[in-house]
Amino acid sequence: MQNHFELFQLPQRFTLDTTALDQAYHEVQNQTHPDRFVNATAAEKRVAMQWTTRANEAYQILKSPFKRAAYMCELNGVALQAESNTAMPAAFLMQQMEWREMLDDARAGKNLEALEQLDRELRAARRADLQHIGALLDAGDFEKAAQFVRQLMFLEKFGEEISNAFAILES
Structure with a gap:
């Protein structure tokens, strides 16, 4: 399965071109829009809806610098352990x-x-x-x-x- 950066064909970096993110998001949304699947089978409509939901979630995570940072840590095998690791300087x-x-x-x-x-x-x-x-x-x-x-x-x-x-x- 693609990660959020791959879904939008963006480099996996914290520093992100938000205009490119917005454009990529809209492209994915256009490809999976329900109007494009009016004559599709129920299974095809369901898959399109799943892609739309996934794109929405990925977009919200990448758009937020805080969520993007947490996602990148976890994507690279570093669990935040926010509940158990509360040690602070x-x-x-x-x-x-x-x-x-x-x-x-x-x-x-x-x-x-x-x-x-x-x-x-x-x-x-x-x-x-x-x-x-x-x-x-x-x-x-x-x-x-x-x-x-x-x-x-x-x-x-x-x-x-x-x-x-x-x-x-x-x-």
């Missing part, structure tokens, strides 16, 4: 604690400006981590990249908490 854990305190303070004080500052810091940290992960993946260091992907998982979840706090403060 001390500096990262300290940063997490500081950000959590900032979030708690912003919520308690209904301080939108502090929440916006925290959001900017988190976005910058995520961008930096993604750049680092991309460099590691493109260099073939999947083990080290997986460590940073696990770290990025924490940042993604924390980003959701910040979004929720915005929604509450702005309502």
Whole structure:
């Protein structure tokens, strides 16, 4: 079975041409569109639907830098073990604690400006981590990249908490 990169005939690299991804996705969608299978057998329609579903899933994974990084690690035999491998560098854990305190303070004080500052810091940290992960993946260091992907998982979840706090403060 083809991997997601092969499905769209793209190089298996983290650094991805998103325009090429979009074009390849639309080509696959056009080939498997239900209108092309109006007179097909039930089995042919089912296969086309399976391809459409697979293309949708592959596209969502490759389009998201975070999901693409996790996929590349797993594709290269490095399981993220996110549930069992939660060891993080001390500096990262300290940063997490500081950000959590900032979030708690912003919520308690209904301080939108502090929440916006925290959001900017988190976005910058995520961008930096993604750049680092991309460099590691493109260099073939999947083990080290997986460590940073696990770290990025924490940042993604924390980003959701910040979004929720915005929604509450702005309502």
